[in-house]
Structures are given as C-alpha cells and as structure tokens.
Amino acid sequence: MTAYILRRLLVMVPLLWAIATITFFLMHAVPGGPFDNEKPLPPATVAALERKYNLDGSLGDQYVSFLQNLVRGDLGLSFRQDRPVSNVIREGLPETLQLGVCAFAFALIVGLTLGVLSGVKQNGPLDYLGVFIATAGAAVPNFVMSVFLVLFFGLKLGWFDVIGWEFGNPRQMVLPVVALGMYPAAFIARITRASMLEVLRQDYIRTARAKGVQELRIVLRHAIRNAMVPVLTVLGPILAGLITGSFVIEQYFAIPGVGRAFVEAVGTRDYGIIMGMTLLYAAVIASLNLVVDVSYAIANPRIRY
Amino acid sequence: MLRLKPTFLLGLLAILALSLLVVACGDDDDNGSSNTPGSGGATATSTGAVAKKGGSITIVYPEPESFDPHYSSFAQDIGVQRMVFRGLYSLDKDLKPKPEMAASLPTVSTDGKTYTVKLKTGLKWSDGAPLSAKDFVAGIQRTCDPDNAGNYKDTISNVVGCDEFYDASKSSDTEKATLRDKVGIKATDDATLEIKLENAQPTFTTILSLWMTYPLPSHIVKTSNEAWPDVTKLVYNGPYKVQEYKAKDQAVLVRNDAYSGTPANIDKITMKYIDKLDVAENAYRADQIDMTRVNLTNLQVVKADPKLGKEYFQVPGVTTRAVHMNEKKKPLDNAQVRLALSQATDRDTLNKVAFQGAYIPSTTWMPPSVVGGGVKEDSFAKTMGFNAEEAKKNLAAAGYPDGKGFPVLTMTVNDVPDRRATAEFLKEQWKKVLNIDINIDVVDSKTRSARFNGEDYELFPGGWTQDYPDPENWVAGLFNTGGANNHYGVSDSKLDDLFKKALFNTNDEERRGQYREINKLLSDSPTLLAGAILYQESFNYIAKSKLHGPKDWAGPSDAFLAGDWNIEAWWLDQ
Numbered sequence: 001m002t003a004y005i006l007r008r009l010l011v012m013v014p015l016l017w018a019i020a021t022i023t024f025f026l027m028h029a030v031p032g033g034p035f036d037n038e039k040p041l042p043p044a045t046v047a048a049l050e051r052k053y054n055l056d057g058s059l060g061d062q063y064v065s066f067l068q069n070l071v072r073g074d075l076g077l078s079f080r081q082d083r084p085v086s087n088v089i090r091e092g093l094p095e096t097l098q099l100g101v102c103a104f105a106f107a108l109i110v111g112l113t114l115g116v117l118s119g120v121k122q123n124g125p126l127d128y129l130g131v132f133i134a135t136a137g138a139a140v141p142n143f144v145m146s147v148f149l150v151l152f153f154g155l156k157l158g159w160f161d162v163i164g165w166e167f168g169n170p171r172q173m174v175l176p177v178v179a180l181g182m183y184p185a186a187f188i189a190r191i192t193r194a195s196m197l198e199v200l201r202q203d204y205i206r207t208a209r210a211k212g213v214q215e216l217r218i219v220l221r222h223a224i225r226n227a228m229v230p231v232l233t234v235l236g237p238i239l240a241g242l243i244t245g246s247f248v249i250e251q252y253f254a255i256p257g258v259g260r261a262f263v264e265a266v267g268t269r270d271y272g273i274i275m276g277m278t279l280l281y282a283a284v285i286a287s288l289n290l291v292v293d294v295s296y297a298i299a300n301p302r303i304r305y
Numbered sequence: 306m307l308r309l310k311p312t313f314l315l316g317l318l319a320i321l322a323l324s325l326l327v328v329a330c331g332d333d334d335d336n337g338s339s340n341t342p343g344s345g346g347a348t349a350t351s352t353g354a355v356a357k358k359g360g361s362i363t364i365v366y367p368e369p370e371s372f373d374p375h376y377s378s379f380a381q382d383i384g385v386q387r388m389v390f391r392g393l394y395s396l397d398k399d400l401k402p403k404p405e406m407a408a409s410l411p412t413v414s415t416d417g418k419t420y421t422v423k424l425k426t427g428l429k430w431s432d433g434a435p436l437s438a439k440d441f442v443a444g445i446q447r448t449c450d451p452d453n454a455g456n457y458k459d460t461i462s463n464v465v466g467c468d469e470f471y472d473a474s475k476s477s478d479t480e481k482a483t484l485r486d487k488v489g490i491k492a493t494d495d496a497t498l499e500i501k502l503e504n505a506q507p508t509f510t511t512i513l514s515l516w517m518t519y520p521l522p523s524h525i526v527k528t529s530n531e532a533w534p535d536v537t538k539l540v541y542n543g544p545y546k547v548q549e550y551k552a553k554d555q556a557v558l559v560r561n562d563a564y565s566g567t568p569a570n571i572d573k574i575t576m577k578y579i580d581k582l583d584v585a586e587n588a589y590r591a592d593q594i595d596m597t598r599v600n601l602t603n604l605q606v607v608k609a610d611p612k613l614g615k616e617y618f619q620v621p622g623v624t625t626r627a628v629h630m631n632e633k634k635k636p637l638d639n640a641q642v643r644l645a646l647s648q649a650t651d652r653d654t655l656n657k658v659a660f661q662g663a664y665i666p667s668t669t670w671m672p673p674s675v676v677g678g679g680v681k682e683d684s685f686a687k688t689m690g691f692n693a694e695e696a697k698k699n700l701a702a703a704g705y706p707d708g709k710g711f712p713v714l715t716m717t718v719n720d721v722p723d724r725r726a727t728a729e730f731l732k733e734q735w736k737k738v739l740n741i742d743i744n745i746d747v748v749d750s751k752t753r754s755a756r757f758n759g760e761d762y763e764l765f766p767g768g769w770t771q772d773y774p775d776p777e778n779w780v781a782g783l784f785n786t787g788g789a790n791n792h793y794g795v796s797d798s799k800l801d802d803l804f805k806k807a808l809f810n811t812n813d814e815e816r817r818g819q820y821r822e823i824n825k826l827l828s829d830s831p832t833l834l835a836g837a838i839l840y841q842e843s844f845n846y847i848a849k850s851k852l853h854g855p856k857d858w859a860g861p862s863d864a865f866l867a868g869d870w871n872i873e874a875w876w877l878d879q
Contacts, residue, residue, distance in 0.1 A: 251580055
C-alpha cells in the first residue's frame with residue numbers, strides 16, 4: 001500500500017508538469033495580453049510594464065524562467081494586483097477551503113440521510129420526499145438556488161446576511177454553504193438510495209431477516225456499510241469539485257476566495273495567477289483521487305494494490 | 306474505515322436544523338453600517354446644510370489594482386488614491402486649481418518653462434513624519450521611473466528628462482540613477498520645489514493636482530523603483546488613511562488627523578469589493594451597504610420602488626461612447642460612408658431600448674462640461690444625427706445605392722451587456738435604413754483591446770473616459786497624427802495644426818476655442834473623425850438618505866464614484 005501511494009505521488013510530478021506546460025502555452029496563445037486595457041496604454045508604457053513583469057523575452061525564455069521559478073516555489077507576480085501570486089493564493093485559499101469543506105459536510109449529511117431513509121422506506125412518503133428533494137436539488141443550478149435563497153431567507157425574512165463570509169458566523173455561512181452543497185447533496189442522495197435498494201435485496205440481508213435480526217440492526221450493521229462503496233467513489237470528485245468550483249457562489253455572496261481570483265485572472269490575462277491556480281487545482285484533484293483509491297481498499301478488504 | 310451510523314447522521318441533521326432555527330431567531334442588529342456618535346463639529350456644505358462629523362459608511366467599490374498613484378491607470382485606483390493622498394493642488398468645483406499642499410499658486414517664469422512652488426508649513430504624513438519638498442520630487446521621479454512603469458507617465462512627459470529616464474528601461478542601474486537625477490524637478494529647500502518643463506504648458510498646474518504628481522513618503526519608500534509596500538503599513542497625506550485591507554474582500558479607511566486640509570467628516574469608510582451590481586443591490590436592500598451603483602438591467606425596478614426610488618440619483622459621467630470607424634479600412638476612409646452610418650443611427654431609441662434610458666444621447670465627442678462654449682449634447686445632431694433619408698442619399702453618393710456592393714463590415718465587441726446591445730441595435734438599424742449587413746464578432750475584453758491597439762478592426766464601439774478635466778485630454782495622443790494612442794487611423798492636417806497651436810497656447814480662452822474647433826472636426830460632418838458619436842454615459846446610484854455628499858459634489862472631477870474627489874465633505878445625519 002505504501003509503495004502504491006508513493007508511486008502515485010511520484011506520477012503526480014510529470015502530471016503537474018504536463019498540465020503546467022499545456023496551460024502555459026495555451027494561455028499565451030489566446031489573443032490579448034495583460035496590458036491590453038479598454039483604454040490603451042502608450043507603447044513605451046507597455047514596453048516598461050513587460051520588462052517589469054519579465055514578459056519582454058521570447059515565449060521559450062519565459063517558459064524556462066517560469067519552470068525555474070516554479071521549482072524554487074516562486075509563482076511570480078500578479079500583474080493585476082501588483083503583488084506575489086503566492087500571497088494572493090494564501091489569502092484567498094482559507095475561505096475557499098472553508099466554503100468547500102462546509103458544503104461537502106452539508107452535502108454528506110443531507111445526502112446520506114435522505115438516501116438511506118428513501119432506500120429503507122421505498123415507495124413511502126419519506127421516499128417520495130427524498131426523491132423530490134434530490135431531483136429538485138439536482139435540477140436547480142447553484143446560481144438560481146443562490147438567488148432564491150438570498151431573496152427569501154436574506155431579504156424577505158432577514159435571517160441571513162446576503163454578502164460576506166466569516167467562519168463560525170452562521171448568519172454569513174448558511175446561505176452560501178446550502179447554495180453550493182445542494183447539488184452534491186442531491187447527487188449523493190440518489191446514489192445512496194439506489195445503492196441501498198440494491199444491497200437490501202441481497203441474499204445476506206434476506207438471511208439476516210430470516211434469522212430474525214431486527215430491521216434497524218440490519219440497516220445499520222449490514223446494509224449501510226456495503227452500500228457505501230459506490231458512494232465513496234463519487235465523494236473524492238465531489239469534494240474536489242466543491243473546492244475548485246465555488247467561483248459562482250463566491251462571486252454571488254462576495255466571498256474573498258481564490259475561485260473568484262482564478263476566473264478574474266483568466267479575463268485579465270493575469271498569467272501568474274492562472275498558472276498558480278491551475279497547478280493548485282490540479283494538485284487538489286489528483287490528491288483527492290488518490291485518497292478515494294486508497295479508501296476503496298479500506299472500505300472493501302478484497303481490493304488490494 | 307467508514308463507520309458512520311444512521312443514528313449519528315440523523316443526530317447531525319437535527320443539530321443542523323436546530324442551528325438554523327437558532328440563527329433564524331437571532332438578533333437582526335448586525336447590519337454592518339451602524340452610526341457611531343462622532344466628535345461633534347460642523348462644516349458648511351454645497352447645499353447650505355450643516356455637515357455633521359462622525360459616523361461610518363460601507364460602500365461598494367471595485368477592487369483597485371494598486372494604491373500606488375505613480376503606477377495605476379484604473380479609475381477605481383485613482384478614486385481611492387485621491388482619498389488617501391493629495392497633491393500640490395486640487396481642482397475645485399469649477400475645475401480651477403486651488404492650493405492643497407502648496408501654499409499658493411505656482412510662480413511661473415516669463416518663458417513659462419519654470420514653475421516654483423512653495424509648500425504650506427507644518428505638512429505631515431499620517432505617521433507624524435514631516436512631508437517636505439523632497440517627497441514631491443520622489444513622487445514625480447517614481448512616475449518617470451521605467452522600473453515602476455507608471456501608466457500615466459505621458460501626462461508629465463513635458464517635465465524635462467522624464468521621457469529620457471522612462472525610455473532607459475534596459476540601461477544599467479548607475480545610468481538610471483544619473484537619469485533620475487536629471488529629471489527636471491528639485492527641492493531648493495524643504496518647502497520649495499522647482500520644476501522645469503520642455504515647453505510652456507497652460508494646463509501644468511492642473512497636472513500638479515493629479516495623482517501621478519502626488520508626493521511619495523520617501524522615508525518609507527526609499528527609492529523610486531522600490532515595490533509598493535503593504536498598504537496598511539504605508540503612510541498617507543490625504544483626508545483618509547488605510548486601516549485595514551483584505552484582497553477581494555474590503556478596505557477600511559479611517560480619518561487621517563494629520564491631513565492639512567479641512568478634516569473629513571465621516572470617521573470610517575468601509576469599501577466592500579463586490580464585483581456584481583446585482584449582488585451589491587441585494588446587500589443594499591439588506592442594509593449591509595449604504596451606497597452602490599445601480600445595475601442597469603434593474604434600473605426601472607429601482608426607480609419604481611417606493612423606497613429605493615427616493616434614494617436613486619443620476620450623475621452625468623465624463624465618458625463618451627462612439628462607434629469608431631477605422632479610417633485605414635475601405636470604405637470607411639470615405640467620410641460620406643461614415644456620415645451615412647452616423648445618420649442611420651437613432652440614438653434616442655438606442656438609449657431607450659438598449660439602456661433603459663440610463664444614458665444621454667449625444668453627438669459631441671467632448672462632453673459639454675469639458676468643452677464649454679455653449680456646446681450641448683445634441684449640438685451636432687442636425688448634421689450627423691439620425692436622418693434616414695439623408696443617410697440613404699449619402700450612402701448612394703458614396704457609390705452604394707440601397708446598400709448595393711457595400712462590403713460586410715465586422716464590428717468587434719467584448720462580452721459586456723452595453724457593448725453587445727449597441728452592436729445588435731446598430732446591426733438591425735443599419736440593415737433597416739441602409740440595407741447593409743454587418744458581422745458582430747464577440748470576443749473577450751483583452752482580445753478586443755488587442756485588436757483595437759493593433760488597429761485590426763473595422764467598426765469598434767469604444768469611446769473615451771477623461772483622465773483630467775481639460776479638452777486637451779480628449780485629443781492629445783488620440784487623434785493627432787502619430788499620437789501614441791491614435792488607433793483610429795485618423796491623420797488630418799487641419800486637426801494637427803489646431804492641436805499644435807492649442808497644446809502650448811497660454812491664452813486660455815483662445816486655447817479652449819481651438820479645442821472646440823477640433824471637437825467639431827471629430828464630431829461633425831464633413832470629417833466625422835471620431836466616427837459616430839452615440840451617447841454620454843451617466844452613472845446611476847442608490848445611496849441611503851442619511852448620507853450626504855455624493856450627489857452634492859458629483860461632477861467632472863469624479864474618478865469612480867459620484868463626488869469621490871471631495872470625500873472629506875461627505876457627511877451623515879446623526
């Protein structure tokens with residue numbers, strides 16, 4: 001197992017290098033540079049700016065110096081904010097992580113609860129309610145959900161703030177977390193329900209019932225654990241998606257996370273931020289995939305690496 | 306090992322539900338904009354009401370790129386820089402320079418090339434350190450420093466040695482240091498500055514009131530090319546200082562008691578960095594903020610709202626929007642074609658349909674507040690404004706009767722609502738009136754700018770936003786032959802002659818008259834050099850009725866927000 005994890009970690013190095021290289025050249029191939037403003041700058045100013053930010057060499061030279069700096073852990077300067085990229089990421093990452101992890105916890109709690117209850121009480125009122133919530137949650141995109149939540153819970157009832165993020169302050173946390181976590185919650189609920197239904201029809205469950213084991217004990221001890229394997233498969237990508245995909249929510253609730261910085265950076269051709277964030281997101285996704293693969297082996301002892 | 310049990314999950318869900326209920330029943334006092342009692346005192350305002358001191362406000366503001374006045378080029382940067390820094394002079398409501406850090410207006414030598422400025426006594430930075438003439442020297446040197454790459458260096462190109470220093474980006478550090486010392490500004494003593502110009506420049510005192518000539522706290526930023534420090538550790542000489550700053554989140558400004566002018570009324574200004582105006586409007590309705598621009602798509606709803614309608618106001622901006630027509634591309638080199646396109650454009654309907662009536666239809670390149678001389682928004686409407694019959698005649702006379710044989714031109718726009726709406730409207734109208742087709746090419750902002758800067762466009766909905774309130778700023782570098790930002794393909798000997806005369810004309814009335822003539826060349830037939838002028842932008846705001854100032858002081862000196870150039874005069878009902 002340790003050898004497997006090490007091997008996977010080593011493979012991440014060329015993977016990240018390939019992603020960095022592709023992004024670097026694609027980014028520079030897009031027309032328009034960081035200093036092509038709505039209001040044009042005089043050519044002498046553009047020349048001075050390009051020199052200041054080391055953009056005056058050939059693309060090959062820039063690539064080589066980018067890689068050299070990257071190895072040293074230096075991601076360069078953000079042109080748009082005139083300060084180191086690492087500072088921008090360091091300042092915004094806690095909010096993005098907090099938001100992503102809270103939304104993940106919300107999705108897990110709501111999704112698993114709904115999924116298990118729907119599976120156990122199939123075709124009952126609880127099941128219909130669960131399926132309705134799961135379908136609605138999956139059908140309504142998070143930006144529509146945000147508008148609804150803000151209008152109703154923020155403006156009409158005044159229960160929550162409509163902008164801002166302060167960790168530990170429910171007035172500011174509930175709406176963005178629900179808006180971001182609703183879709184994955186619905187997704188987890190549907191998978192859990194399907195998986196529960198399948199497991200509950202297995203022979204060993206029938207055997208347990210025949211032996212007179214209590215229904216609650218059957219669900220808790222035997223069904224849920226076995227039903228979790230397919231759910232586990234999707235949790236890694238879901239967490240990665242929540243951490244890397246919170247841009248819309250960050251913007252709608254004016255949360256100072258890195259998701260906003262990333263999307264803005266693409267629009268403003270802030271090359272340093274684009275590269276830094278791409279590498280960060282790639283590393284997050286690759287690491288979480290690794291965690292999922294390892295967790296298979298833990299959940300299902302038959303899987304060996 | 307996964308050992309979550311359903312009872313555990315149900316418990317967690319119950320806790321979550323309970324915490325929602327607790328929050329729901331919690332207090333609602335936290336609206337983020339409470340008024341704290343001030344220290345008393347009062348000053349007169351433009352409206353005659355008595356301003357009160359104290360209180361704090363939260364406003365929506367786009368995040369600045371930099372707080373460095375010797376570097377930036379964005380309006381939001383300049384707006385906040387003026388709140389925390391001040392120069393030798395400030396423009397008053399009539400755009401006349403008044404002494405700010407200077408003790409009096411400058412003494413100008415008879416040839417107009419040497420300016421001597423005396424500073425007020427006892428000037429201080431916000432940390433209490435003395436502010437002396439050498440800080441102003443350092444400020445101008447920083448703007449001219451190639452390593453700093455000041456975006457507005459061109460505005461002070463007339464200072465002796467500035468261009469030579471700026472163009473030496475590839476020179477050695479020693480050479481740069483020599484060139485820095487040769488920049489034509491020096492401190493003859495702690496309170497006296499001497500500035501040498503290449504040419505007499507009638508607008509130079511105005512320039513000395515602008516951000517690129519602000520002083521640099523040289524006891525903190527020691528050389529002109531040093532990186533700009535953390536803004537919370539920096540010192541300031543304007544009415545406010547930065548107390549707190551978090552990227553993408555907010556900046557908090559508090560009154561700077563060391564400011565030498567009239568002290569600011571409001572104690573604390575929190576600037577929330579919100580990107581989207583619909584989000585800002587939600588926060589305004591929830592009382593989390595006190596002032597924001599209004600989302601145009603929601604303008605009618607805001608105006609009709611019983612509460613918001615009363616808090617709404619509109620301010621004419623200093624941005625002119627036009628469809629530029631690249632005169633290096635056929636058939637746009639033909640002035641008659643440009644005229645036909647201009648006459649085929651119904652500006653009133655464009656404003657009503659595309660912008661919900663938010664803007665001011667116009668046919669003059671320079672806004673009336675800048676060009677003066679009785680020019681109005683519709684001054685050239687008779688000749689180049691909407692006239693379908695004339696448009697058809699002119700297109701026919703240019704060789705394209707009923708649009709026959711007219712090439713399909715491409716209009717390059719970025720994906721912002723205003724620009725797209727303009728393009729869609731023009732496409733439909735020109736088809737209807739002139740029977741010609743255009744392609745709309747939607748690109749992102751940077752691509753659009755790159756095409757414009759490379760003069761790789763045919764039709765381009767663009768325009769100009771003023772940097773400083775003088776007609777010179779609407780022509781210099783833009784339309785003169787060889788101008789650094791002349792991407793319009795314009796080269797007109799009459800305009801060039803007038804511009805040469807106006808630029809260094811010390812007779813102010815005559816100079817303004819020459820710019821009015823240039824404005825006619827740009828806006829009116831037969832030349833129509835700037836293309837089809839469409840409208841003057843205006844800004845739409847909502848501000849809580851307790852806040853006074855933005856509306857009272859709004860004018861052509863605004864950088865980003867209404868009245869922001871005179872932030873110290875804003876005040877709150879207590």
